[in-house]
Structure formats: structure tokens, C-alpha cells
Amino acid sequence: KAGVTQTPRYLIKTRGQQVTLSCSPISGHRSVSWYQQTPGQGLQFLFEYFSETQRNKGNFPGRFSGRQFSNSRSEMNVSTLELGDSALYLCASSKGQGTGGTSTDTQYFGPGTRLTVL
């Protein structure tokens, strides 16, 4: 079974630009979550999509948005890039079972997209 794939793997942008990152989940997985990882803040949850609907959202500004397609593939968009947006962006897929704190849904992470904002 193929794992989670993310494209591109590396990206360099300048301040003010916008960027779109892509994630293809494991076949059969309906939930895709996005995380931002930085040395200072660690891994932080951005949002989760399930069946083309945003199901949960973290504490990030509206410049960060996403969507999910009918084949469960997901894209994440960041507009008006800032230097602080430089990070490793990780996507994780899961079956999507369970929505509460008792969920045991294992998440499978992709290799990430390394975004550098100059």
C-alpha cells in the first residue's frame, strides 16, 4: 500500500506571495490533517478535512486555508506569505473513525513540504 505523498518536497517563496501544497492520502483513508512544524513551536495542528468538509481547525490565521477533493486528496493554501511561515508542512491521513477525545484513529504522516519564505 502506498504511503502518504506530498508535493512539492521543497519550495522557496518570497514574502507576499501565495503557495499551494498538495497531499495524497493512503488509499481508503478519508481524513486528511495538516500540521505545521517549526523549531520554536513544534508540531501544530492546522486543520482536518473529512469527506470534503473541514471538520476541525487549529489556531491559525485565515491566510491558511485548505480543501479536500472527492478522491480525498487535499490541498493547503497560504496567502500573503510571511517570514514566519517558513516551516515543514506535514499532512497526515487516517480512516477518519472517531471524532472525540476517545478516538484511536492512527494517523500516517507524509514526508512533508519544506517551505522557505525569503
Place this chain on the structure above:
Amino acid sequence: SQKIEQNSEALNIQEGKTATLTCNYTNYSPAYLQWYRQDPGRGPVFLLLIRENEKEKRKERLKVTFDTTLKQSLFHITASQPADSATYLCAYHNAGNMLTFGGGTRLMVKP
């Protein structure tokens, strides 16, 4: 606010010894905790999940404990090997399918 904390200092141990990593949480009572391994430049890989009613969980050389009184989970690697060198993260699910991660502890196993 809910917090989950790990020792940010790297843990250096000799090959063959047991590595013990700590995860503490506050202002929340997770039903279970998960542990992940992350290698440089790669995404986290799921290792183990332990539920609040389980005191201990094992998988090969890995052992996780969960003490709800101390609000702490310990992650042990026995007979450690240089290949175990990585960053280890603990996490729990908040409402929904959202994972809250600790900052991770970097483990270095020296031959």
C-alpha cells in the same frame, strides 16, 4: 490551557542501555496517549498507543506506561541501538481528529 510537555534536552545514552523518555500533560485528561518517532526531514511515524485504563503497553523493545495520577507517560527503549537515534514525540487527541504534540525529545544512542 492544555499542555503536553517533553524534556527538550537531548538524551544521550550508550548502546545496549535502556532509554527512558518522559511526557507530562496538564489541564487535560486524555483517554489515551500516542508515541511517534521522527527522523530528520521526515514525517512522524506512529509507534504505540496506550489507553488510560492500561498501565503498560509493549511492542518488541518498546514499552510505554501511563500514570493518570502523575499525569505522565514514560517511553522506554530497551537494549537501545544507534538506529534508535531519532526524535520521539508524544501526543493526544483533542476534540475531533486533532493531535496535540509535545515538543519531542531527541535521543542519541552512541555505539
